[in-house]
Amino acid sequence: MVIESNNCQEIDCLKPLQTREGLNQLRDEWKAKLEQPKDIRVVIGMATCGISAGANQVYDAFREEFDKRGMTTIKLEKVGCVGMCVYEPIVEIYETGKDRVSYIHVDPPKVKTIIEEHILGGRPCPGLTLAGLNNDDKSAPECAGFDDLPFYRKQKRIVLHNCGFINPEDIRQYIGVDGYQALADVLTTMTPQDVIDTISASGLRGRGGAGFPTGLKWKFAAANEADQKYIICNADEGDPGAYMDRSVLEGDPHAILEAMIIGGYAIGATKGWIYVRAEYPTAVKRLHIAIDQAEQLGMLGENIFGSGFNFDIQIRLGAGAFVCGEETALIASIEGKRGMPRNKPPFPANKGLWGKPTIINNVETLANIPGIIRNGAEWFRSIGTEKSPGTKVFALGGKITNTGLVEIPMGTTLREVIEDIGGGCPNGKTFKAVQTGGPSGGCLTINALDVPIDFDKLVELGSMMGSGGMIVMDEDNCMVDIARFFLDFTCDESCGQCTPCREGTKRMLEILDKIVNGAAHKKDLDDLKELADNIRLTSLCALGQTAPNPVLSTMEHFMDEYLAHVVDKRCPAHVCKNLTGYYITDRCIGCTKCVRVCPADAITGAVKEHHHIDQAVCIHCGACFDVCPFDAIERR
Amino acid sequence: MSQPCQCMTISDDDPRYMELRAFIQKEENKQGVAMTALQEAQRLFGYLPLEVHKFISSETGVPIAELYGVTTFYSQFTTSPMGRHQIQVCMGTACYVKGAQKVLDKVIETVGVGVGMTTDDRLFTINAARCLGCCGLAPVMMIDDHVYANIDNVNCIPAIIAKYREDGSRSSK
Numbered sequence: 001m002v003i004e005s006n007n008c009q010e011i012d013c014l015k016p017l018q019t020r021e022g023l024n025q026l027r028d029e030w031k032a033k034l035e036q037p038k039d040i041r042v043v044i045g046m047a048t049c050g051i052s053a054g055a056n057q058v059y060d061a062f063r064e065e066f067d068k069r070g071m072t073t074i075k076l077e078k079v080g081c082v083g084m085c086v087y088e089p090i091v092e093i094y095e096t097g098k099d100r101v102s103y104i105h106v107d108p109p110k111v112k113t114i115i116e117e118h119i120l121g122g123r124p125c126p127g128l129t130l131a132g133l134n135n136d137d138k139s140a141p142e143c144a145g146f147d148d149l150p151f152y153r154k155q156k157r158i159v160l161h162n163c164g165f166i167n168p169e170d171i172r173q174y175i176g177v178d179g180y181q182a183l184a185d186v187l188t189t190m191t192p193q194d195v196i197d198t199i200s201a202s203g204l205r206g207r208g209g210a211g212f213p214t215g216l217k218w219k220f221a222a223a224n225e226a227d228q229k230y231i232i233c234n235a236d237e238g239d240p241g242a243y244m245d246r247s248v249l250e251g252d253p254h255a256i257l258e259a260m261i262i263g264g265y266a267i268g269a270t271k272g273w274i275y276v277r278a279e280y281p282t283a284v285k286r287l288h289i290a291i292d293q294a295e296q297l298g299m300l301g302e303n304i305f306g307s308g309f310n311f312d313i314q315i316r317l318g319a320g321a322f323v324c325g326e327e328t329a330l331i332a333s334i335e336g337k338r339g340m341p342r343n344k345p346p347f348p349a350n351k352g353l354w355g356k357p358t359i360i361n362n363v364e365t366l367a368n369i370p371g372i373i374r375n376g377a378e379w380f381r382s383i384g385t386e387k388s389p390g391t392k393v394f395a396l397g398g399k400i401t402n403t404g405l406v407e408i409p410m411g412t413t414l415r416e417v418i419e420d421i422g423g424g425c426p427n428g429k430t431f432k433a434v435q436t437g438g439p440s441g442g443c444l445t446i447n448a449l450d451v452p453i454d455f456d457k458l459v460e461l462g463s464m465m466g467s468g469g470m471i472v473m474d475e476d477n478c479m480v481d482i483a484r485f486f487l488d489f490t491c492d493e494s495c496g497q498c499t500p501c502r503e504g505t506k507r508m509l510e511i512l513d514k515i516v517n518g519a520a521h522k523k524d525l526d527d528l529k530e531l532a533d534n535i536r537l538t539s540l541c542a543l544g545q546t547a548p549n550p551v552l553s554t555m556e557h558f559m560d561e562y563l564a565h566v567v568d569k570r571c572p573a574h575v576c577k578n579l580t581g582y583y584i585t586d587r588c589i590g591c592t593k594c595v596r597v598c599p600a601d602a603i604t605g606a607v608k609e610h611h612h613i614d615q616a617v618c619i620h621c622g623a624c625f626d627v628c629p630f631d632a633i634e635r636r
Numbered sequence: 637m638s639q640p641c642q643c644m645t646i647s648d649d650d651p652r653y654m655e656l657r658a659f660i661q662k663e664e665n666k667q668g669v670a671m672t673a674l675q676e677a678q679r680l681f682g683y684l685p686l687e688v689h690k691f692i693s694s695e696t697g698v699p700i701a702e703l704y705g706v707t708t709f710y711s712q713f714t715t716s717p718m719g720r721h722q723i724q725v726c727m728g729t730a731c732y733v734k735g736a737q738k739v740l741d742k743v744i745e746t747v748g749v750g751v752g753m754t755t756d757d758r759l760f761t762i763n764a765a766r767c768l769g770c771c772g773l774a775p776v777m778m779i780d781d782h783v784y785a786n787i788d789n790v791n792c793i794p795a796i797i798a799k800y801r802e803d804g805s806r807s808s809k
């Protein structure tokens with residue numbers, strides 16, 4: 001069937017693509033539109049981070065100006081995350097034959113300037129790009145398009161390739177970047193076994209945390225005879241501080257659908273589920289749109305590409321339980337029950353959703369599948385390390401200059417990520433540690449900076465890949481406090497089913513509370529370690545088994561900080577409130593600023609006279625310290 | 637200006653029950669309907685009191701005890717009504733290492749109730765969010781749909797809260 005694409009430009013008019021030729025025709029048309037646009041293409045990063053920073057207002061401002069000026073040929077488009085969250089809202093301008101220009105921190109007044117100077121006047125505005133930030137980065141080009149930045153140069157974007165470029169709410173743009181070609185290949189030229197062989201040969205390992213070989217998992221499920229099988233996309237992304245899955249769902253949702261259909265064909269499943277956390281409303285909305293459009297074009301539904309293969313996908317929302325990221329708990333949750341994990345085996349590949357063979361894959365794992373089918377297993381193996389081929393996306397956050405999403409080939413060193421891509425710690429502070437693997441992981445110190453990152457190396461170092469949160473900490477962070485933070489999280493998220501996790505994490509938290517409050521003895525440290533080891537060995541699921549990791553790893557690398565709290569009753573980073581006193585020094589000129597912010601009325605002193613903090617009343621909140629313009633407040 | 641109904645009980649002939657029934661009936665996947673029904677009910681009523689559990693139970697055949705088990709398991713379900721404004725302070729890791737605790741402390745001090753609690757006038761509910769997903773803007777807090785980003789100086793918080801208080805007292809007059 002041929003598409004009448006030149007008559008109707010609306011997505012609603014599209015008919016199902018029943019053949020490869022139909023798909024290719026649409027691809028060629030949209031490839032041209034995306035790569036060689038006839039007119040200027042203005043894209044606005046509108047993932048959650050962009051929207052939070054005000055991208056909606058920027059979009060409306062562009063729309064309004066374009067309408068007012070009758071600039072009807074310009075394409076204004078909402079795209080996913082461009083990657084440099086710290087500079088949101090980001091607007092990029094693509095013009096055939098010219099470098100793209102990336103505007104940062106855009107607001108409605110800047111929209112007018114961009115339209116008048118750049119779009120109408122043909123003179124890009126360097127002052128509104130990265131070049132306008134008065135930073136020391138001499139390598140930043142005069143009018144920065146992001147490609148030229150060190151932030152992007154060391155990255156290899158496979159998973160995030162389309163994020164920030166295509167409009168996720170328009171399936172034709174996905175098709176224009178070779179979307180659904182892999183599916184067409186699979187359904188028209190490959191057997192399920194061919195698909196499994198290709199994925200196995202690629203060496204792809206699960207990006208949801210454990211790094212289990214995806215091809216092997218698919219093989220297990222394919223080998224099981226059953227009247228019904230399922231494939232589930234795990235989009236629960238529970239690690240607080242990781243958001244690559246959200247970014248893929250918001251920026252490139254069709255890649256996930258395509259991968260799930262391919263996976264379904266490979267294992268013999270006709271039904272897929274996407275389990276998304278409810279905290280991601282934008283991702284959920286875009287997934288719904290993507291599913292509707294895929295159904296409309298016949299990518300989902302019956303007899304896809306005339307192959308006789310049927311597949312459909314449903315979305316299920318989480319309701320705020322971290323443990324539901326664990327695969328057996330996730331299955332219980334889809335079944336409408338309390339999301340509690342169960343013992344394995346049987347593994348879901350044998351006995352999963354409603355007792356049927358089920359494959360659960362993480363969002364990022366799936367996002368790699370179409371590329372592997374299109375480019376071949378060898379291509380994938382050529383990226384990354386031997387045991388961990390491909391790339392990994394990290395959410396780089398915390399005390400780092402360029403917070404954002406970075407995708408690096410496996411084997412890149414931590415130093416390259418933190419110093420070259422991340423730009424180091426801001427405000428001249430000293431790097432202390434980086435936490436990977438979230439609440440299940442551990443911290444890596446300066447000694448680990450030159451180790452190439454892959455699944456196995458991180459485990460060797462006492463941490464883990466996890467889902468890809470990478471939180472940088474500097475001298476102002478207290479490692480005991482961080483360990484307490486993660487344990488507080490896991491303690492709260494324990495499902496309560498098994499005793500070691502339910503009770504043990506509570507007891508550990510109590511000891512950590514004693515430590516940060518200066519009430520602990522040295523014996524408490526031994527108890528903490530013993531508890532940790534027991535919980536690790538005896539918990540039912542990986543939540544409990546890994547919950548002690550942040551404590552164990554900080555104890556290993558930062559015992560001196562623990563001892564300072566326990567023995568000297570001192571918090572070296574001045575974070576733990578009860579171990580930090582505030583005192584006013586001679587530099588005080590009596591400006592009264594601190595008096596005004598003190599919530600406890602603990603500060604006395606007349607104008608232009610030396611002030612004084614009443615230690616009995618002080619609640620150690622540090623408000624005075626933060627506000628003093630003369631650095632006259634000292635922490636001890 | 638009239639205020640949205642703040643009454644504690646929901647009457648038996650509340651039209652929202654009809655909507656909920658329609659939702660349950662059209663849910664094709666009868667297995668596992670408990671969770672989606674509760675999600676829909678919370679969307680409609682704002683919270684999940686006993687009478688709503690009873691209704692879902694009679695519509696689906698799932699025992700009330702089992703439904704209640706599901707409700708109490710997931711942190712997004714609540715059995716008591718929430719304040720008009722939801723204040724969520726992000727306590728994700730990225731925000732935490734950048735001082736989210738101070739933001740939360742200031743919000744609690746300003747609003748006058750603790751985490752998970754609602755003020756007596758039902759104007760505010762405070763929550764500590766797991767991760768709002770905008771780590772690049774840390775530390776952040778969200779009041780209803782509005783995100784307040786890069787709260788480096790917590791002293792701006794009382795003024796932000798005061799704005800919602802003023803609007804609240806104006807609309808209830």
Ligand SMILES: Cc1cc2nc3c(=O)[nH]c(=O)nc-3n(C[C@H](O)[C@H](O)[C@H](O)COP(=O)(O)O)c2cc1C
Pocket residue numbers: 205206207208209210211212214234235236237238239322323324325326327328360361362363365366467541542543
């Ligand atoms: C406590 C806990 C939380 C988890 N959270 C997630 C999650 O948020 N996303 C995810 O993909 N996998 C998560 N996992 C891992 C899943 O159980 C499972 O291994 C993964 O989804 C498999 O997909 P993959 O093979 O593609 O990595 C979690 C595991 C545990 C024990």
